[in-house]
Amino acid sequence: MVDDPEARRVSELLDRLTRGELSEAEAEELELYAQADPQLRAAIEARSSQAALGGGWLARVEADHRIAHAERSPRVLLERGIGGLLVAVGVVAWAAMPLLGPGMVVAGLGVLLLSWIRVNHRQDPYKDIQR
The missing domain is CATH 1.10.287 (Helix Hairpins)
Structure with missing residues (x-):
């Protein structure tokens, strides 16, 4: 399996989105990745709803x-x-x-x-x- 740095960065950004730690610049970077990938757009929506639902719970557990x-x-x-x-x-x-x-x-x-x-x-x- 090839270790893709771009996929690793997208995964890191999605994790930060879920935890509610995504900065404005990182949100724009994630948006740039999502423009070319509709599956990523769906993943962003799902992670955003998880972040809203969790209300910081994941950050407290970590x-x-x-x-x-x-x-x-x-x-x-x-x-x-x-x-x-x-x-x-x-x-x-x-x-x-x-x-x-x-x-x-x-x-x-x-x-x-x-x-x-x-x-x-x-x-x-x-x-x-x-x-």
């Missing part, structure tokens, strides 16, 4: 997937592993070293909290919603 992917990244796993280790060692050391143990627990909880805030705030699909 944002949720980005959060899940970010939470499985090696950096986040390392941060949370270090935070969990600090909390666990701090709890165990609390009895033997009353000054060091609580500090380790607080530091571990701080690392976990900052990691969670960093990932969820940066990737949060709902942070820009105004009520």
Whole structure:
């Protein structure tokens, strides 16, 4: 099967249309492709109605997937592993070293909290919603 860059671009534009992310220039580009292809015109109409019907649902689902992917990244796993280790060692050391143990627990909880805030705030699909 031949990998056609023009067909790939049309597919990308149709996907952006479905998600409601199509810019004005991209809409004109898609319109130029559609002038020569009546099947593409029908696909554009179908995708436009899907976009209107979904109301941004697909964009929210993709944002949720980005959060899940970010939470499985090696950096986040390392941060949370270090935070969990600090909390666990701090709890165990609390009895033997009353000054060091609580500090380790607080530091571990701080690392976990900052990691969670960093990932969820940066990737949060709902942070820009105004009520």
